[in-house]
Amino acid sequence: MRVGFPHFSTVYITAKAVANKLGASDDELIIPPPMTQKTLDLGVKYSPAEACLPYKLTLGSLIEACELGADVLIQARGTGICRLGYYAKDQEQMLHDLGYNTHFVNLDVSEHKIQSLKQLVKDLTHDAPLPKIISAVFFGISKLFALDKIEKVVQKTRAVEIEKGEANQIYREAIKAIDEAMERKEVKKITKEYIGRLNQVPINHTANPLKVGVFGEIYVVIEPFANMDIEVELGKLGVEVHRTMTLSRWVKYSLFLNYLGMNEWREVHKLAKPYVDHDVGGDGWESVGEKVLYARKGYDGVVHIAPFTCMPEIVAQNIMQSTRENMPVFALISDEQMGKQGMLTRLEAFVDLLEFRRRNGKRI
Ligand code: SF4
Numbered sequence: 001m002r003v004g005f006p007h008f009s010t011v012y013i014t015a016k017a018v019a020n021k022l023g024a025s026d027d028e029l030i031i032p033p034p035m036t037q038k039t040l041d042l043g044v045k046y047s048p049a050e051a052c053l054p055y056k057l058t059l060g061s062l063i064e065a066c067e068l069g070a071d072v073l074i075q076a077r078g079t080g081i082c083r084l085g086y087y088a089k090d091q092e093q094m095l096h097d098l099g100y101n102t103h104f105v106n107l108d109v110s111e112h113k114i115q116s117l118k119q120l121v122k123d124l125t126h127d128a129p130l131p132k133i134i135s136a137v138f139f140g141i142s143k144l145f146a147l148d149k150i151e152k153v154v155q156k157t158r159a160v161e162i163e164k165g166e167a168n169q170i171y172r173e174a175i176k177a178i179d180e181a182m183e184r185k186e187v188k189k190i191t192k193e194y195i196g197r198l199n200q201v202p203i204n205h206t207a208n209p210l211k212v213g214v215f216g217e218i219y220v221v222i223e224p225f226a227n228m229d230i231e232v233e234l235g236k237l238g239v240e241v242h243r244t245m246t247l248s249r250w251v252k253y254s255l256f257l258n259y260l261g262m263n264e265w266r267e268v269h270k271l272a273k274p275y276v277d278h279d280v281g282g283d284g285w286e287s288v289g290e291k292v293l294y295a296r297k298g299y300d301g302v303v304h305i306a307p308f309t310c311m312p313e314i315v316a317q318n319i320m321q322s323t324r325e326n327m328p329v330f331a332l333i334s335d336e337q338m339g340k341q342g343m344l345t346r347l348e349a350f351v352d353l354l355e356f357r358r359r360n361g362k363r364i
Contacts, residue, residue: 004030004070006058014140021136030070035225053307054219066100077106082281146191148248153198158235159209162202209240213294216305220334284312295325300354308335
């Protein structure tokens with residue numbers, strides 16, 4: 001059995017850590033290459049034209065995993081009111097049509113997540129003892145938490161560093177070091193070490209950076225290729241980015257705290273209530289609430305990232321225009337037609353607008 005999965009930000013590091021701890025050999029886990037134009041081209045070629053970008057990108061990535069020899073593929077499955085419910089079935093059919101003899105195992109990301117994860121791990125590990133599986137999963141998850149903790153510092157440092165790109169370079173090294181760590185103790189040590197290094201980066205102490213919140217559909221918000229590295233680009237323009245959605249937060253709530261009755265979106269749903277009071281699929285409800293939240297917290301602006309043809313985010317985008325809490329919204333629609341140069345020009349104009357508003361007491 002050679003297991004593959006679609007690339008999604010740093011998820012491969014967790015998958016690799018879990019597999020190694022369970023004693024899987026190198027060729028039993030196929031790590032898909034990072035997203036590139038080739039991944040997108042493959043996905044676009046074999047997807048329905050109207051499919052959303054995460055569908056196309058994950059299909060392209062699964063094809064790349066098949067080319068590397070994967071015969072079992074892990075894919076997310078949803079039961080919500082959007083296209084996620086069709087991803088696995090449609091993509092499996094397409095891969096069979098392309099001649100790949102693959103079998104899909106699904107991870108339910110809408111309901112029964114923990115049962116679904118248990119089943120997935122059972123299917124893939126056969127007779128591994130439960131304590132060994134739990135310890136391997138926790139080790140893998142600890143890497144996600146470490147990376148997100150470091151990234152929070154990177155988001156702040158990028159905005160004020162004197163030598164642009166230094167924080168990014170340290171972050172890249174941190175990702176590699178965390179990936180190579182063999183024990184949880186080592187992960188902790190590396191996290192401390194890299195946060196220390198980031199805190200040493202020479203910064204402009206007098207700068208008061210603009211603050212921007214980033215939200216939208218989870219895949220395009222977290223996967224840098226899908227959003228053309230918008231957070232890095234904002235950092236280069238001296239903007240501090242805040243993003244609620246992270247992989248570790250998703251794991252923390254979806255696999256643990258939701259089962260204890262804690263809802264990470266309670267406050268956000270409450271804020272969205274005057275405008276939309278129910279789930280509209282995907283992350284649409286949360287996008288409306290996040291805009292209100294960032295406006296109330298005094299942020300200078302927000303970036304809303306939505307895949308082209310994503311119904312939940314189209315609903316959110318339309319509702320957001322009429323909220324009382326007014327603030328500039330940079331709408332980034334992700335699809336295969338996107339061009340980075342055009343996005344950068346718009347982003348510069350957006351940042352100019354935010355600076356102008358701040359100088360004028362945000363009255364414009
Ligand atoms: S939320 Fe939007 S982009 Fe994500 S799967 Fe659903 S329709 Fe596609």
